[in-house]
Amino acid sequence: MTRWRPEHNLVIGPDQAHPFAVSGYVAKGQPAVFTVDSIAAGRYVIWCSVPNHANNGMVGTLTVTP
Numbered sequence: 492m493t494r495w496r497p498e499h500n501l502v503i504g505p506d507q508a509h510p511f512a513v514s515g516y517v518a519k520g521q522p523a524v525f526t527v528d529s530i531a532a533g534r535y536v537i538w539c540s541v542p543n544h545a546n547n548g549m550v551g552t553l554t555v556t557p
């Protein structure tokens with residue numbers, strides 16, 4: 492049985508094996524600000540690193556334009 496944690500985070504990287512920015516944890520449904528300085532233009536993968544969350548769909552893409 493999967494135990495769900497009530498919080499999430501946001502990780503950015505070229506892929507899930509190479510994270511370069513990790514937010515703090517945020518409670519479900521709560522707003523948060525995650526500031527990342529000096530990110531190059533490009534396409535990145537974003538995901539939640541709480542165990543099993545990315546595997547259950549908390550994955551997306553982030554496009555940074557120049």
Ligand SMILES: [Cu+2]
Nearest residue numbers: 499539541544
């Ligand atoms: Cu999550």
